[in-house]
Amino acid sequence: MANRILILSADAAETAMLHQVLGAAREQPFDLETIASLSSGITRVGQGQIDAIILDLTLPDCMGHANFSRMYACTPEIPILVMCPWEQEELAISCVHSGAQGYLLKGHFSSYLLAQGLRSVIARKELEAVFYKEKARAEIALNSIGDAVICTDLQGNIDYLNVAAEKLTLWSREQANGHPFSEVFNIINADTRNAERNTVELVLQQKQTIGLPPDTILIKRDGSEASIEDSAAPINDLSGRQTGVVVVFHDVSAAQIMSKKMAFLAQHDFLTNLPNRLMLNDRIEQAITMAKRNQTQLAILFLDLDNFKHINDSLGHAIGDKLLQSVSKRLAACVRDSDTVSRQGGDEFVILLAESESEINTAIIANKILQLLACPHYLLECELHITTSIGVSVYPLDGEDAETMIKSADIAMYHAKEHGRNNFQFFRSDMNTRAIERQKIEAHLRVALEKQEFVLHYQPQVNLKTGKVTGAEALIRWMHGDMGMVMPARFISIAEDSGLIVPIGRWVLREACLQAQRWNLQGFAPVSISVNISAVEFRQKNFLQGVQNILQETGLNASQLELEITESVLMRDAQASIAILQELKEMGVRLAVDDFGTGYSSLSYLEQFPLDVLKIDQSFVQDIPANGSNRIIISAVIGMGNSLQLRVIAEGIENQVQLNFLQAQQCHEGQGFFLSRPLTVEQFGRMLLRKNHALLAL
Ligand code: C2E
Ligand code: MG
Ligand code: MG
Numbered sequence: 132m133a134n135r136i137l138i139l140s141a142d143a144a145e146t147a148m149l150h151q152v153l154g155a156a157r158e159q160p161f162d163l164e165t166i167a168s169l170s171s172g173i174t175r176v177g178q179g180q181i182d183a184i185i186l187d188l189t190l191p192d193c194m195g196h197a198n199f200s201r202m203y204a205c206t207p208e209i210p211i212l213v214m215c216p217w218e219q220e221e222l223a224i225s226c227v228h229s230g231a232q233g234y235l236l237k238g239h240f241s242s243y244l245l246a247q248g249l250r251s252v253i254a255r256k257e258l259e260a261v262f263y264k265e266k267a268r269a270e271i272a273l274n275s276i277g278d279a280v281i282c283t284d285l286q287g288n289i290d291y292l293n294v295a296a297e298k299l300t301l302w303s304r305e306q307a308n309g310h311p312f313s314e315v316f317n318i319i320n321a322d323t324r325n326a327e328r329n330t331v332e333l334v335l336q337q338k339q340t341i342g343l344p345p346d347t348i349l350i351k352r353d354g355s356e357a358s359i360e361d362s363a364a365p366i367n368d369l370s371g372r373q374t375g376v377v378v379v380f381h382d383v384s385a386a387q388i389m390s391k392k393m394a395f396l397a398q399h400d401f402l403t404n405l406p407n408r409l410m411l412n413d414r415i416e417q418a419i420t421m422a423k424r425n426q427t428q429l430a431i432l433f434l435d436l437d438n439f440k441h442i443n444d445s446l447g448h449a450i451g452d453k454l455l456q457s458v459s460k461r462l463a464a465c466v467r468d469s470d471t472v473s474r475q476g477g478d479e480f481v482i483l484l485a486e487s488e489s490e491i492n493t494a495i496i497a498n499k500i501l502q503l504l505a506c507p508h509y510l511l512e513c514e515l516h517i518t519t520s521i522g523v524s525v526y527p528l529d530g531e532d533a534e535t536m537i538k539s540a541d542i543a544m545y546h547a548k549e550h551g552r553n554n555f556q557f558f559r560s561d562m563n564t565r566a567i568e569r570q571k572i573e574a575h576l577r578v579a580l581e582k583q584e585f586v587l588h589y590q591p592q593v594n595l596k597t598g599k600v601t602g603a604e605a606l607i608r609w610m611h612g613d614m615g616m617v618m619p620a621r622f623i624s625i626a627e628d629s630g631l632i633v634p635i636g637r638w639v640l641r642e643a644c645l646q647a648q649r650w651n652l653q654g655f656a657p658v659s660i661s662v663n664i665s666a667v668e669f670r671q672k673n674f675l676q677g678v679q680n681i682l683q684e685t686g687l688n689a690s691q692l693e694l695e696i697t698e699s700v701l702m703r704d705a706q707a708s709i710a711i712l713q714e715l716k717e718m719g720v721r722l723a724v725d726d727f728g729t730g731y732s733s734l735s736y737l738e739q740f741p742l743d744v745l746k747i748d749q750s751f752v753q754d755i756p757a758n759g760s761n762r763i764i765i766s767a768v769i770g771m772g773n774s775l776q777l778r779v780i781a782e783g784i785e786n787q788v789q790l791n792f793l794q795a796q797q798c799h800e801g802q803g804f805f806l807s808r809p810l811t812v813e814q815f816g817r818m819l820l821r822k823n824h825a826l827l828a829l
Contacts, residue, residue, distance in 0.1 A: 134253055135162040135180055139172040139202075140187035140214065145237050149185065152245055161249070169193040169201060176206050182253050185235065188215040188222060199226040210256040212249070232256070281378045282366065283312045287331045290375065299359075299382055301352035316378065321346035321358065330363045331376045338373060340364040343380065358384045400474040402452055403459035411473035411481055415533035418485040422526055430487040432497060433522040433540035434462075436504075437552040438703060439478035441670040442515065445707045453510040454517060461503045465496060481537060490525060490557065497521050497555040505553065516703075518553035520544055529558045542566040549624065572625050575611060580634055584610050587642055588809035591818070592661070592780060595794050595801050600819075602659030602693065604802065605643040606809050607635070627667045636668040637677055644685040644692060646812060651691075655819045661693040661723060666700040670707075675714050682718065689719030693744065697725045705736045716741040723780070728764060738775065745772045749783025752803070755792050766796050 136153065140146050146165050153161045164181075166172045169190045176184070184206075188198050199213055210232040213223050223234035232252040235245070273280055279296035283289050289312055292304045300307070300315050307315045312331040319326055333341055342362045349359045361380035365373045398410040406414070418429045436458065443451035455478065462472045462480060471483040482500075487493045500521065508515045522543025530536035543558040545566065550556065579585060589603035609617040626632040640662050647660040668674055682689055694715065701708045701724060712722055723744035724737075728751055747768050754761040765781070772779035781793045784803030793801055810818065 133160055133162045134182040134250070135164065136249065137172065137175060137181045137184045138163060138165045138187075139167075139169065139184060139190065140165065141167040141191050142187055142189070142237070145187070145214065148238075149245075152240065153249070159250070161246070167191065169198055173202065173205050176202070176209065181206075181209055183232075183249055183256075184209055184211045186211050186213050186231075188213050188219065188226070195222060196225060196229075199231055200229065203230050208256070208260060210252045212252065278361070278379050278381045281307075281312065281316060282375055283331050283378075284375045285335070285373065287312045287329070287335065287376070289315055295381075299349065299351070299357060299380075301355075312376075312378075315352075317350040318343070318347050318359070319350065320344070321348050330378055334363045334365055334376045335373070338365055349380075357382045358387050400476075403456055403474050405459050405463075405480075406471055406473040408473065408475055411471055411475075411483065412533045414471045414485070415483055415536060418483060419526055419532065419536075421485070428487050428489070429526045430484040430490075430493040431524045431526075431536045431540040432482040432484065432493075432500070432555075433524075433537065433544040434480040434482070434500070434519045435544050435548070436478035437518045437520055437548070438666065439517065441666060441703065442517065444670050444672060445704060446513065446515075450510060450513060450515070454508055454515055457508045457510060458504060458517070458519075462500065465500050465503060481540070487525070493523055493525070494555070494557075497523060501553060501555065520547035520552050521555035522547055522558060523555060524558045545569065548628075569625055572617075572622050573629050573631075575614075576609075576622055576626055576629070576631050576635075579609060579611070580638060584612075585635070585638060585642075586610060586811070587639065587646065588811055589646075589660075589815045590802055590809040591807045591815070592659075592800055592802050593806045595781075595790070595798055600658070601800060602661060603815060604661040604695070604809075605639060605646075605663070607639055623665065627665055630667070632665050632667050633671060636665060637681070639663075640678065641681050641685065644681055644687040647691055648685055648687050650816070650819065651687075653816070657688070657691050658819070659691055659693055659721070661695050663695045663725065666697075666703070669696055669700055669711065675711065675718075678715065678720065679718060682720075690721065693721040693723055695723045695725040695746065698727050698729060701740060702736065705739075709736075709739050709741075712741050726782075728768060734771075737771075742775075742777055744778045744780060746802075747779065747781045747798075749803070752781050752783045752789055752793070753785060755789045762792065765793070765798070769796050769798050772799075 138146055138149055140149075150163055150165075153163060164175070166175055167190070169192050172184075172186075175181070184202065186199060186202055188195055190198055193201065199211065202211060207230065211230075212233050212235055213226045213231050214235040214237060215223050217236040217239055220234070220236060223231075223236070227234060232255070233248060273293040274295075276293070277295060279299045280291070280293040281289060281296050281300075282291035289307045289310050292300070292302065292307050292315075297303050302310075302315045313329045316330065317326075318330070327344055327347055330341070330343060340362055341364075343360055345360070347359055348356050350356055359380045360383050361378075363376055363378040366375040366377050368374050398407060399405065400407045415429075415431070421427070422429045439451070439454070442454060455474070459472065459474065459480070462482065466472060466482060466484065467486075469485050471485070473481050473483075475481050484493060484496065501519065504517060504519050508517065522540045522545065524530055524536050524539035524543060526536060529539040539558040542562045542565075543556045546562055547554050547556040586608050587605045588608055589605055591600045592602045592604060593599065594601050607619050607623075609622060611617050623632065626635055643660045643662045647658055650658050671677075678694075682692070701712075715722060721743040722741065723746055724740075724742055725746050726748040727745045728748045745768060747765060751761045751765050751768075755765070756762070769779050778799050780800040780802055781798050782802050784790050784793065784801045784805045786805055789803075790801065790805060807818070
């Protein structure tokens with residue numbers, strides 16, 4: 132397309148000349164428009180499509196430099212050639228200084244040169260526009276990216292900072308311009324705090340892109356610091372000559388804090404901030420290496436809180452979490468800085484005593500832990516009591532690596548649980564056999580319900596005055612193909628630990644109620660059935676609902692059902708126990724305290740529990756007649772039962788002497804091998820028949 136040239140001139144001769152010269156241009160002719168006044172010229176330019184202007188500096192409505200400045204102000208993007216008589220060349224030159232692209236002296240321009248000149252002026256202006264656009268785009272881009280950018284010249288003096296660099300260094304572009312790079316970009320090593328080498332100098336020397344050294348800190352203008360990372364590169368011109376350096380960097384402080392936090396979280400327990408399993412393993416391996424080198428010992432303590440699950444279930448997780456935090460603080464207070472207290476998850480903690488000089492020392496620490504943890508914890512206005520069981524393994528006796536050491540301590544911890552909890556046990560190699568046995572039992576137990584391997588035996592409870600059978604205690608037996616009849620002592624605690632006791636307990640309760648109903652339907656006088664309830668079941672959220680459902684399902688009258696709960700379970704959280712017992716009472720179920728005398732009942736609580744029966748633990752009965760103090764305890768319990776209007780049942784009567792003593796003390800009821808062993812359903816049924824409502828010979 133032809134370029135359109137606007138000739139602004141009232142000089143007819145010159146205009147004609149221009150038309151002649153430009154009209155004759157061979158390659159690409161011009162479209163020419165002529166206007167004789169500045170004001171009309173400005174209007175025309177405003178309408179667009181003018182590629183260049185030839186502006187006569189003498190116009191009817193304006194003269195001299197003003198002519199140019201007014202037109203230039205309207206259209207700085209259109210190239211302007213000014214035109215004047217040769218005597219006014221000075222004036223033309225001043226216009227060029229103000230932005231005109233060139234000038235023509237009237238009568239002194241030749242056809243070829245003018246056409247070429249005009250074309251190159253137009254082309255140059257177009258290029259300028261493109262450059263301007265590119266530059267503006269680059270500027271916007273540089274200022275909107277998050278990375279800071281600083282450019283320097285070959286002397287290492289700053290000639291550019293983008294907005295991010297201004298923000299990060301706290302130097303404005305004006306302040307930094309011309310300053311040596313190292314003044315604005317003051318960097319040190321995070322660890323040594325020594326100055327790092329000047330990045331720009333390095334690039335100037337090596338003439339290649341380089342990365343900043345790791346862990347670099349930038350000292351800002353106000354002295355504050357930021358961790359930064361990134362790179363610097365040479366800037367080259369078209370011919371490949373280096374003209375400066377560009378440094379690109381960004382603030383990684385937040386990312387570093389985050390990554391430190393992540394690293395901490397990966398090695399610590401979120402609830403207690405104690406080292407976790409991962410870090411503990413590391414520490415144990417380190418400690419083992421040291422112990423090997425120095426021929427010393429180290430010890431691992433494996434702790435499991437006793438009955439923590441009940442606290443969590445009954446008082447809620449918020450309290451449970453607080454208790455775990457309180458426990459971890461106390462544990463940390465029991466050991467030295469060189470030791471490691473870690474949380475394995477749940478209510479399990481593992482402590483590494485890195486320099487345990489002797490087993491006596493370890494025992495002292497274990498004792499200290501038992502005592503300190505047993506002191507009441509005051510949390511969210513609750514007073515909580517918790518104990519713990521501890522297993523101890525010693526390097527190199529009980530394992531040569533972290534995994535074995537922890538496993539041995541874990542096994543020893545189970546023994547501490549079996550020893551009545553709240554104690555510690557050193558690992559012994561024969562414990563391994565027991566641990567394997569436990570695992571085997573647990574595995575078989577998982578399928579026992581499905582395979583219908585459980586049965587109930589019934590032990591008669593007898594009125595000691597009349598010899599009449601008053602009821603029966605349902606006792607579970609596990610008929611296992613290989614192991615034969617397995618007694619509850621061997622599997623109940625395993626069922627409790629694995630949670631299997633819940634479905635098993637539900638089966639026992641349903642089966643006992645069904646059996647009582649069967650005897651009812653066979654026409655026997657109603658036999659009261661006692662069912663043992665384990666701690667885990669008793670604290671289950673839906674325990675009450677379960678009892679209710681089973682009574683409904685089986686149709687058994689609630690008054691025919693007695694639930695036995697051991698004294699220690701009731702006392703563990705007496706307030707919560709009262710609430711549960713009361714609900715059971717409202718259902719019409721009768722309640723017995725099992726193994727009474729072993730659990731340190733407080734009399735004040737005993738009065739508040741809505742109980743019906745006290746069962747004197749068999750250990751007291753079996754010591755008769757040898758143990759005098761037990762005899763006193765038995766008569767005290769009977770007296771207490773009388774005053775609280777409770778029935779008292781003595782358990783474990785094995786001989787005539789014991790029976791005589793209990794009868795003399797006017798103990799109401801008894802249970803024991805001497806009266807009757809636990810019987811199968813058939814045996815019990817036959818007894819009911821034979822004895823015609825069961826009168827045992829006393
Ligand atoms: P427990 O509730 O105190 O039950 C009495 C235990 O003493 C029974 O043992 C019974 O066989 C035994 N026994 C009765 N008379 C005598 C005697 O004269 N001498 C001796 N030495 N022992 C006598 P068993 O059946 O082995 O049960 C042991 C414990 O297992 C029970 O103690 C109870 O705590 C628990 N248990 C039994 N069945 C169940 C059950 O279905 N559910 C739950 N959760 N626990 C059960
Ligand atoms: Mg019992
Ligand atoms: Mg008992």
